[in-house]
Amino acid sequence: MDLDLVTSILAIATFAGASLVLATIGEIFTERVGILNLGVEGMMIMGAVTGFATAYRTNNVWLGVVVAGIVGGLMALVHAFATITLRADQIVSGLAITLLGTGLASFLGQVIGPDGGPLVGLTGPKFTKWPIPGLSSLPLVGEGFFNQDPIVYSLFVVVPVSWYFLYKTRPGLYLRAVGESASTSDAVGVSVFGRRYGYTVLGGVMAGVAGSHLSLSYTPGWTENLTGGRGWIVIALVIFATWNPARAVVGALLFGGVNAIQFRLQAEGTNLPASILNMSPYILTVLVLILITRTDKLRQTIGAPAGLGIPYHREERE
Amino acid sequence: MSFPWKFELERRLEVSRWVSWGVPTLSVLAAFFFGGIILSLAGAPPIETYRAMAAGAFGSISEWADGNFFAVTETLVRATPLIFTGLAVAMAFRMLFWNIGTEGQLVMGAIAGTWVAIYLPDLLPWLPQTRWVYIPVGIIAATIAGAFWAFIPAIMKVKLGVNEIISTLMFNYIAILLYQQLYTGPWKDPEGFGFPGSAQFPEFSWFPKFSEIPVLNVLSGRIHFGFIIAVVIAGVLWVVMDKTRRGYEVRLLGENTNAAQYAGISVIKNVLFVMILSGGVAGIAGLSEVAGLGHRLQAGLDVGNGFTGIIVAWIAKLRPLSVVIVAILMAALFVGGDQLQISLGLPSSISSVLQGAILLSVLSGDVFTRYRLKITRVVVGAGVVGEEA
Numbered sequence: 282m283d284l285d286l287v288t289s290i291l292a293i294a295t296f297a298g299a300s301l302v303l304a305t306i307g308e309i310f311t312e313r314v315g316i317l318n319l320g321v322e323g324m325m326i327m328g329a330v331t332g333f334a335t336a337y338r339t340n341n342v343w344l345g346v347v348v349a350g351i352v353g354g355l356m357a358l359v360h361a362f363a364t365i366t367l368r369a370d371q372i373v374s375g376l377a378i379t380l381l382g383t384g385l386a387s388f389l390g391q392v393i394g395p396d397g398g399p400l401v402g403l404t405g406p407k408f409t410k411w412p413i414p415g416l417s418s419l420p421l422v423g424e425g426f427f428n429q430d431p432i433v434y435s436l437f438v439v440v441p442v443s444w445y446f447l448y449k450t451r452p453g454l455y456l457r458a459v460g461e462s463a464s465t466s467d468a469v470g471v472s473v474f475g476r477r478y479g480y481t482v483l484g485g486v487m488a489g490v491a492g493s494h495l496s497l498s499y500t501p502g503w504t505e506n507l508t509g510g511r512g513w514i515v516i517a518l519v520i521f522a523t524w525n526p527a528r529a530v531v532g533a534l535l536f537g538g539v540n541a542i543q544f545r546l547q548a549e550g551t552n553l554p555a556s557i558l559n560m561s562p563y564i565l566t567v568l569v570l571i572l573i574t575r576t577d578k579l580r581q582t583i584g585a586p587a588g589l590g591i592p593y594h595r596e597e598r599e
Numbered sequence: 600m601s602f603p604w605k606f607e608l609e610r611r612l613e614v615s616r617w618v619s620w621g622v623p624t625l626s627v628l629a630a631f632f633f634g635g636i637i638l639s640l641a642g643a644p645p646i647e648t649y650r651a652m653a654a655g656a657f658g659s660i661s662e663w664a665d666g667n668f669f670a671v672t673e674t675l676v677r678a679t680p681l682i683f684t685g686l687a688v689a690m691a692f693r694m695l696f697w698n699i700g701t702e703g704q705l706v707m708g709a710i711a712g713t714w715v716a717i718y719l720p721d722l723l724p725w726l727p728q729t730r731w732v733y734i735p736v737g738i739i740a741a742t743i744a745g746a747f748w749a750f751i752p753a754i755m756k757v758k759l760g761v762n763e764i765i766s767t768l769m770f771n772y773i774a775i776l777l778y779q780q781l782y783t784g785p786w787k788d789p790e791g792f793g794f795p796g797s798a799q800f801p802e803f804s805w806f807p808k809f810s811e812i813p814v815l816n817v818l819s820g821r822i823h824f825g826f827i828i829a830v831v832i833a834g835v836l837w838v839v840m841d842k843t844r845r846g847y848e849v850r851l852l853g854e855n856t857n858a859a860q861y862a863g864i865s866v867i868k869n870v871l872f873v874m875i876l877s878g879g880v881a882g883i884a885g886l887s888e889v890a891g892l893g894h895r896l897q898a899g900l901d902v903g904n905g906f907t908g909i910i911v912a913w914i915a916k917l918r919p920l921s922v923v924i925v926a927i928l929m930a931a932l933f934v935g936g937d938q939l940q941i942s943l944g945l946p947s948s949i950s951s952v953l954q955g956a957i958l959l960s961v962l963s964g965d966v967f968t969r970y971r972l973k974i975t976r977v978v979v980g981a982g983v984v985g986e987e988a
Contacts, residue, residue, distance in 0.1 A: 319764070363959065367966040368608075372697055372764070373913055377959040380906055384951025385637070391946035392641045510772055517765045556780035563772040566765065567755075574760045594608075 284421065290541045291425035296499060298530075298537025299433045300325070300491040304515040305522060305529040306443050307487025311357075313447065313524055314480040315460040315588040318360050319375025321488050322512025323382020324353040328492025330386040330400065333503045334393045337405035345406075346432070346493045353489020354482045356382060361481040364592065365474065371590050379512065390503050400503040407501035408432060408494075432494045436530075443526040456480060460586035463593035473593055488512070510563075517566045521573060524585065532569075536562055605977050608970040618968050623914070626964030630956035637952060643945055652950075655938025656931035670934070672809075672820035676892070678923075678930035680705065682829035683884030684908025685915060685922040686836055691877040693840065693917050694853040696870055700752060700767025701881040702905025703774035704745040708882025709889045710778055711744035712737045713786070713896040716800035716889075733804040737886055738828070745882015746875040748774060753874035757867045775901045782896045796897030806891035825887030830923060832880060837919040849873055881905070903951075910958045929954060 304321055311318050328349035336345030360378050363369040394400040408430035416427035447453040456476060458466045463473045495511075496503055514536060522528035543558045611618070635645030658670035684701045691698035715737045719726065726732060748770060755761040781797070788798040806824035809815040815827075840846035849869050851859040860866060884904065889896055911929055915921035936950030 359959065363963040367963045368970075369962045369965065373909075373962055374959065376699070376906075376909055377955055377962060380910065381952065381955025381959055384948055384953075384955045387948040388637070388641075388946050388952050391948065397642060510768075513765065513768050517769075520762065520765070556776040556784075560773050560776045563769040563776075566769045567761075570761050570765055571755065571759055574762070 286545070288421055288424050290538060290545065291422065292428070293541035293544060294534050294537035295425040295429060295433060296537070297540040298533035299429075299436060300494040300499065301511060301515060301518060301533035301536055302436055302440065302529055303432075303494065304488045304491035304512065305518040305533060306439060306526045307484035307491070308515055308519050309447075309484075309522065309524050309526055309529065310443070310456070310480045310487075311484030312519055312589055313460045313586055314456050314477050315463060315586055315591065315593070316361070316364060316477055316481045317371045317375060317590045318357060318378070318481060318484060319372060319516060320356060320360050320378025320382065320485075320512075321515045322508060322510065323379035323386075324356045324485050324488035325382075325492035325495070325512045325515075326386040326506075326508045327356055327382045328353045328489030329496040329507050330390050330393075330492075330503055332489070332493025333405060333496035333501075334389070334400055336407075336497055337394075337400070337403060340406055342406050342408055342497050345497055346490055349489040349493030350486040351489070353492065354486040357482045357485020357488070358478075360485070361478045365477050365481075368592055368594065371592070383506075387505055390505065401505070402502070404502060406497075408498040430494075430498045432490070432498060440526055440530055447526060457586070460588050463588050463591070467593070467595060473595075477593075488515075491515075514562065514566060517570060520585075521569050523573070536565070539565055603977055605975045607973040607975070608966065609973045611969060611971050614968055622964050622968045623961055626960040627957055629964070630953060630960040633956045633960070634949065634953045638945075638949065641945070643943060648939065648943065648945065648949075651939055651942050652932070652935030654935075655942070656935035668818055669820050672818050672822040674927060674930045674934045675826055676821050676823070676930075677933050678927040679823075679825045679829050679891070680884040680888055680904040681907055681911050681926035681929055682826075682833060682923050683880050683887065684904050685911030685926050686829075686833055686919055687877040687881040687884075688905075688908045688912035689915065689917040689919060689922055690836065690840065690849075690873050690880070692853075692912055694849045694869060694873055695856075696753070696756070696873060696877075697764045698749065698752075698767050698874065698877050699764055699909070700749060700770045700905070701877070701884075701908050702901060702903065703767070703771035704748045704878040704881035705885040705888075705905055706771075706774040706778045706900055707744040707748040707885065708741035709885030709896060709900055710774075710781060711740040711882065712804075712886035712889050713781075713797055713800070715740045716804035717786070717798055720801060728801065728803045730803050730805070730807065734806065734824075734890070737804055737890060738883060741882040741886035742879035743882070745885065746879040749874040749878025749881070750871070753870055757870050771905065778896070778900065779898075782898070786896060788895070797895045800890065800894045804890055805894055806887065821892060823887075823891035825883075825891040828883060828887065832883070833919045833923050836876075836880075840919060845869075845872065881908075907954060910954050913958060914961050 304325055308318065308321055331352045332345040332349030335348040336342045356378055360374055363374045364371045390401060391399045394403060410428055410430055411434070412428040417423045419427065447457065455466070455471045458471055459473050459476050467473050492508060495507055500507065518529060518532040518536070521532040539562050543561060546558060547555060631649065635649075638645045638648050654670070656670060656674050658668065662670070684705060687701045687704065688698060715733070719736070720728060749767070752761070752763050752766040752770060755766055756763045783795045786797045788794070788796055790798070809818045809822045812824070840849065848859065848864045849872075851862070852864060852866060852869055856866065885900065888900060893899070907929055911922055911925045915925040932950040932953055936947040939945040939949065940947045
């Protein structure tokens with residue numbers, strides 16, 4: 282394989298994987314504190330539509346990102362309220378958030394455009410690439426890592442900080458403790474309720490921002506079903522990353538890379554039908570899932586939070 | 600300065616009939632209230648919009664007086680796949696097997712049904728070309744295809760421990776892409792003038808319309824045999840799941856897996872049984888759509904029936920007979936929503952918004968059937984009134 286090809290695949294992989302990294306790290310925080318939120322797809326798509334609409338109306342992409350984050354956070358708050366306060370089933374509540382989000386995004390996409398019209402087909406502001414002088418002309422990694430938009434660059438901070446926070450700080454330890462055993466944490470005075478709310482909302486904010494990266498940079502504009510199941514790939518990536526933010530990057534790059542190769546092959550013309558290529562990320566997800574579930578040893582050493590999905594009510598402690 | 604009341608949830612010892620009906624009803628009303636806010640924000644008067652939706656879904660008294668039941672039959676047509684997928688989801692969820700893949704299982708059923716209708720007559724020319732043969736054969740093929748598509752995630756779950764939520768979901772995308780590939784590629788009608796879609800099915804594989812069936816021919820319109828199959832399957836599943844030993848085992852596994860295993864109930868056997876059943880039922884939904892309505896494999900199968908099935912099953916509390924009722928009501932939202940687009944120019948996706956909101960509020964509201972809200976007044980500095988200081 283020649284160097285140019287690798288460079289360009291890496292560039293597309295990073296670009297395509299950025300939203301996956303953000304949303305995956307958000308969901309890692311949520312799951313680490315013991316809450317399973319299957320609403321990622323719904324939160325991402327709501328972030329995408331509101332982010333684009335805001336940017337279109339104010340001509341300010343940053344405001345779009347902020348609004349997308351708030352909307353994602355609000356949707357996660359609904360999930361937190363339903364599952365933590367009202368003790369609803371986490372799986373069904375998450376599915377409901379996704380169903381509500383996709384429905385609402387499709388509805389909004391048709392009424393929040395100019396004059397109450399649709400957003401579909403509009404060209405709005407988008408993030409431009411900010412090449413970093415010097416670094417962006419590095420061979421191999423220059424294009425992929427140093428000629429990207431600011432959201433991608435933010436990952437240089439978000440990923441290490443999330444990892445450090447989770448594993449090397451006291452609040453991070455408390456976060457993981459709540460996810461491992463809520464009742465034990467509560468008994469030693471680590472608040473469960475507030476943390477579960479807080480990190481669930483944080484996960485939503487990150488999913489919302491991830492969605493806005495799609496509509497403001499990766500595929501600028503709004504179309505129905507813009508996220509195309511990325512929210513579900515995020516759920517799989519969390520498992521793939523074994524709840525570790527650093528590994529999320531590897532997974533997201535891998536999935537982004539599949540996208541990139543698919544683009545390349547389509548551009549260069551191939552005998553493979555497009556839909557077979559399009560299937561590859563989903564088939565890959567299943568294969569990866571089988572692989573990580575098979576390696577039991579890996580799971581035991583760095584496995585899932587023991588309290589994931591288990592509700593906690595102080596007065597009904599067993 | 601603290602908040603003067605204290606809210607606590609207290610488990611109800613018994614659930615009265617009033618509570619078990621009242622709470623979900625109030626939850627649905629809350630969802631409509633939420634939908635009303637969204638509608639107002641979008642500049643549509645909520646009450647008038649809901650009235651238009653109801654008229655679109657069920658028709659009006661003057662229409663009924665004229666013997667025009669078009670709206671009702673359209674709602675039943677839309678309800679048909681939802682009954683199948685709702686039943687499929689309900690069976691799997693009963694034992695906490697999270698089958699999110701009914702959409703893909705439906706699509707696989709449609710693909711198998713299409714193959715039977717278009718390619719089997721050439722392959723087995725001696726097979727009598729009548730509905731009495733081709734409809735049952737189609738149903739069997741669709742059941743097998745749907746069951747197969749559910750069996751793979753099920754066996755991966757029980758043998759390898761692979762998370763079924765993600766695997767069934769990924770199988771949706773794979774099935775949908777396969778289906779799109781087929782009707783735009785190898786199965787595309789050569790005489791279709793470039794229009795994407797398979798050739799039309801021969802008439803002996805069509806599901807009869809109600810207008811062709813004695814007694815049922817009081818209803819005209821698009822309503823077809825698929826609705827009857829759906830209702831019959833609901834009845835059969837009610838018997839199997841609520842009246843047989845197998846159904847009892849499945850329920851027990853869902854309620855307490857450990858206890859059930861100690862009692863010698865096999866998880867593997869029951870997961871496979873339920874998933875084959877669940878996938879099979881979803882597969883028939885796909886056949887019913889292609890053989891009952893379009894008579895060809897074409898765009899429009901992957902409209903989220905599998906996902907709406909989750910809403911249907913959960914609101915019906917996983918009870919097969921309630922699934923039929925809830926599916927009809929959800930279909931009414933869809934048909935009413937489509938009507939809005941025509942009459943008021945509003946996006947029909949308002950029905951998806953309402954359905955999502957209904958599921959969320961029924962789910963959240965459920966806490967009040969299990970718990971009562973205890974509100975106690977707190978006197979600042981004196982602790983809780985009525986409690987010993």
